[in-house]
Each structure stands twice: as structure tokens, then as C-alpha cells.
Amino acid sequence: MTPEGRNLYSIGDVEKKTGLSARQIRYYESLGLISPVRTSGGQRRYAESDVLRLMRIKQMKESGFDLKSIKEKIQVFEQSLQELTVDSITSERAVLSSLFPVSNRAVLMKLLEKK
DNA sequence: TTTCTAACA
DNA sequence: TGTTAGAA
Secondary structure, eight states, X not given: OOOOXXXXXXXXXXXXXXXXXXXXXXXXXXXXXXXXXXXXXXXXEBOHHHHHHHHHHHHHHHTTOOHHHHHHXXXXXXXXXXXXXXXXXXXXXXXXXXTSOTTOOHHHHHHHHTO
């Protein structure tokens, strides 16, 4: 069981936590980079995982990556995590891999080989 | 007050 | 991306 954070944040909270503008946060969502849930009133609510992802996106942007390649990196990483789950690797390694930054794919591939 | 969508001097 | 208008 992955202790997913049930604490949700408003877009205003996320602006403060990430330093990104609400405009950027909504735009990244339209690109499929994050998937906040909606309240019955239609407002977005972000999980801790969304905040962490936005922080990584911000870092990558500052490192010179365009949103297109950032999206690809995230998709590759997400897909790799699914493979780990499907192949049911030891929980110890699953937890380890989930902590890997999107950037480093080499070590993740090494884990996939050892299965 | 805060957030939402849509649109652009 | 910023910013703004009008609605919720």
C-alpha cells in the first residue's frame, strides 16, 4: 500500500508552495502533466503528489527543458513504474524506484533488468 | 475573497 | 505567459 497523501490543496496554496502562477498550473494540467480532482463547485484540489510533480516540472524548466520533453520524461517514468507493479517486484525495490527522480532513468532500467 | 473559463490593447 | 472580464 502506498501511503498516498489525502491532503488536498487549492490552486492558491499550490502557487505559494511551487512559485508557479495559477495560469501555468492550469496550463500544465491542460497538457496532461497533472490531474487534480474537482470539488462539487468545480474548483481544483491538488494532492501532495501533484505539488511534488509541479516542483520537478519547475526544476526541469529552469534546467532548460521545454514542456514537450518534460511531458515525455514523465510519461516514460510513469510507464516504467507500471511495469514494476505489473511484474510484482519486491515491495522494497518498488518503494526505492518510486523515489527516483524522473531524470535518472539509467538506474531504473537496471532494476527492471534484475527482475 | 478565491477560483473558474475564455479571450486578447 | 500575463492579464482581465464576468460569473460562481
